[in-house]
Amino acid sequence: MNRYAPFEWIAAMRFMREGLAQTLLIIVGVALGVGVIVFMSALIAGLQSNIIRRTLNYMAPIVVVPPEQVARPQRGDEKSALATLVQPRSQQLRSIDQWQKALAQIRRLPDVAAATPVVSGPGFALRGDASNSVSMTGIEPDSYLQVIGLGDKIVAGRLLLGASDIVIGTELGKDLGAGIGDKLRLTTARGGTETLTVAAIFDFGNRGVNERNVYVGLRTAQNLLDLAGGVSSINVKVQEPFAAETIAQTIQGQTGLQADSWIKTNAQFFTAMAAQSLSNTLIRLFVGLTAALGIASVLVVSVVQKSKEIGILRAMGTTRGQVLRLFLLQGAFMGLVGSLFGSALGWAFLMVWRGIARAPDGTPIFVIAVEPKLFLIAAAGATLVGTLAAVIPARRAARLDPAVAIRG
Amino acid sequence: MAEDRDTLRLEGVRKSYNTGTPLETEVLHGIDFGLARGEFAALIGPSGSGKSTLLNVIGLLDPPNAGSLFIEGREAGRLDDAQTTRLRGRAIGFVFQYHYLLPAFTALENVMMPVLAARGRPDEEMRASAAELLDKVGLARWRDKKTSELSGGQQQRVAVARSLAMKPALVLADEPTGNLDTKSADGVFEALREVNRDSGTTFLIVTHDPRLAQRCDRIIELVDGRIVADHPNSPGGG
Numbered sequence: 001m002n003r004y005a006p007f008e009w010i011a012a013m014r015f016m017r018e019g020l021a022q023t024l025l026i027i028v029g030v031a032l033g034v035g036v037i038v039f040m041s042a043l044i045a046g047l048q049s050n051i052i053r054r055t056l057n058y059m060a061p062i063v064v065v066p067p068e069q070v071a072r073p074q075r076g077d078e079k080s081a082l083a084t085l086v087q088p089r090s091q092q093l094r095s096i097d098q099w100q101k102a103l104a105q106i107r108r109l110p111d112v113a114a115a116t117p118v119v120s121g122p123g124f125a126l127r128g129d130a131s132n133s134v135s136m137t138g139i140e141p142d143s144y145l146q147v148i149g150l151g152d153k154i155v156a157g158r159l160l161l162g163a164s165d166i167v168i169g170t171e172l173g174k175d176l177g178a179g180i181g182d183k184l185r186l187t188t189a190r191g192g193t194e195t196l197t198v199a200a201i202f203d204f205g206n207r208g209v210n211e212r213n214v215y216v217g218l219r220t221a222q223n224l225l226d227l228a229g230g231v232s233s234i235n236v237k238v239q240e241p242f243a244a245e246t247i248a249q250t251i252q253g254q255t256g257l258q259a260d261s262w263i264k265t266n267a268q269f270f271t272a273m274a275a276q277s278l279s280n281t282l283i284r285l286f287v288g289l290t291a292a293l294g295i296a297s298v299l300v301v302s303v304v305q306k307s308k309e310i311g312i313l314r315a316m317g318t319t320r321g322q323v324l325r326l327f328l329l330q331g332a333f334m335g336l337v338g339s340l341f342g343s344a345l346g347w348a349f350l351m352v353w354r355g356i357a358r359a360p361d362g363t364p365i366f367v368i369a370v371e372p373k374l375f376l377i378a379a380a381g382a383t384l385v386g387t388l389a390a391v392i393p394a395r396r397a398a399r400l401d402p403a404v405a406i407r408g
Numbered sequence: 409m410a411e412d413r414d415t416l417r418l419e420g421v422r423k424s425y426n427t428g429t430p431l432e433t434e435v436l437h438g439i440d441f442g443l444a445r446g447e448f449a450a451l452i453g454p455s456g457s458g459k460s461t462l463l464n465v466i467g468l469l470d471p472p473n474a475g476s477l478f479i480e481g482r483e484a485g486r487l488d489d490a491q492t493t494r495l496r497g498r499a500i501g502f503v504f505q506y507h508y509l510l511p512a513f514t515a516l517e518n519v520m521m522p523v524l525a526a527r528g529r530p531d532e533e534m535r536a537s538a539a540e541l542l543d544k545v546g547l548a549r550w551r552d553k554k555t556s557e558l559s560g561g562q563q564q565r566v567a568v569a570r571s572l573a574m575k576p577a578l579v580l581a582d583e584p585t586g587n588l589d590t591k592s593a594d595g596v597f598e599a600l601r602e603v604n605r606d607s608g609t610t611f612l613i614v615t616h617d618p619r620l621a622q623r624c625d626r627i628i629e630l631v632d633g634r635i636v637a638d639h640p641n642s643p644g645g646g
Contacts, residue, residue: 014512312508316522317497403469
């Protein structure tokens with residue numbers, strides 16, 4: 001008997017040791033539940049941050065473009081328009097009005113990490129008999145690399161964009177049969193044509209991107225798209241990807257330009273993520289509930305089994321509060337110990353998963369960040385759940401009338 | 409009036425069950441009696457006479473419906489649950505027909521339990537006095553055994569030692585030997601007598617066994633919830 005432990009603790013430990021099989025079973029149950037929760041949470045958090053990271057690799061969180069052109073119907077008087085049917089206007093490629101001013105304004109915003117001017121438009125890449133339609137992006141490499149991680153994706157050559165250089169994706173290189181130093185022709189619908197040298201080849205790990213995207217210098221793109229001195233959009237990187245929509249609205253309000261966040265342009269993707277988070281929450285809820293019911297049922301049985309002993313304890317001067325705490329402690333203990341084993345179990349699952357989930361080249365498919373915070377939350381949560389689960393049995397034990405308990 | 413020298417005093421104690429319903433039954437119809445310090449009394453009576461009910465009322469396990477109950481001169485009827493629990497723990501020891509020891513604990517720990525519950529944490533003095541009590545009931549050798557490893561008589565003697573742990577003024581024993589064979593019963597009874605002689609603790613023993621009653625100093629007979637006889641007895645003289 002530990003001389004420093006209080007009565008409730010000593011009795012709680014002995015009661016649990018007495019019903020060792022039950023206690024161990026429920027601890028294993030809690031451990032499994034916590035293990036699953038820890039594993040699932042880490043997995044889904046890792047999965048989501050990985051998807052977001054990969055998506056934002058080749059996509060700017062916010063793209064600022066000139067406001068849409070709208071057709072203004074002619075109006076007769078105040079009330080009625082002459083034309084009842086208004087055909088929407090085709091959107092021609094235009095420069096952002098006074099883009100240098102807008103860029104500076106955007107860069108000053110506190111939540112903006114970086115911003116870069118971009119000239120983009122459609123074109124054709126031609127080499128010999130092969131031709132491919134491409135989406136051309138004219139960039140200022142220094143500032144562009146701060147927004148889009150293009151630099152890490154270069155698999156061949158160097159990312160130098162002189163007036164006659166072009167950077168293409170692996171798929172396009174294959175389609176055109178072009179490698180580093182080869183020349184290809186880029187033409188646009190506006191009549192611009194340039195012969196460019198492949199300076200580098202990138203691989204974003206996305207077939208569509210690797211096939212369609214080409215990068216040229218800002219000047220080159222301006223010439224090809226007949227947009228001298230102008231830019232078609234400003235790409236913005238933000239500190240916190242999930243705050244992109246509010247920042248986009250701020251930009252829109254301040255510059256009068258149209259700012260589209262990745263949250264708005266990928267609504268489907270976000271719905272899918274939200275659904276995933278919701279199902280994760282539901283699974284956690286039900287696993288937690290199951291563990292709680294397990295603890296509660298074990299303690300209810302224990303109270304029934306020990307009702308005479310509890311009555312005697314009460315007859316000997318044990319207070320209701322002591323009896324209450326005695327059972328709450330058991331619940332808390334089973335929850336805590338279960339969660340410790342569960343955290344270890346979850347961690348082991350994650351390690352195994354790391355070993356299994358690897359791309360063919362041996363690199364992990366995605367990185368799961370094992371956060372200590374997750375384990376702390378799991379331990380605290382399980383202890384709380386255990387205590388709450390013990391409330392009903394504990395109150396039942398504390399309410400036992402000693403005379404009835406002994407007589408019955 | 410309760411006299412200060414009395415350990416226990418009952419005045420007009422009535423107890424009913426199912427009060428306020430058509431099934432209301434009065435079990436005790438006005439009980440008056442007292443126990444002086446150091447008395448060793450037997451409470452006898454046929455089954456259903458209200459002996460156990462009376463014991464529960466005296467033991468502060470069941471509140472009386474009417475009348476007054478004094479423990480060591482203190483009116484016990486007006487205390488709240490916490491105060492009752494405290495007074496019960498301090499002043500009254502229980503020995504039941506069944507020992508009700510906690511099987512998860514050793515004999516020594518079971519004897520320590522009431523003091524432990526009252527003080528909150530174990531200490532050496534607690535352990536020493538529990539060991540002394542076990543010694544007194546002749547179980548010094550068995551003190552570190554789990555109670556499930558003891559014989560029925562030994563278990564009941566542990567229960568006797570436990571009832572004395574708080575140095576109560578009054579020990580209530582409900583058929584303490586009812587489950588035991590004659591030899592074990594004698595051992596337990598002797599243990600009770602010895603404690604009574606050595607420490608002057610007051611005992612009230614409910615029993616069916618006339619042989620046992622004859623070995624007490626006083627015999628109180630309860631029939632249909634009324635005391636019908638109450639006379640001194642000289643043990644060994646019958």
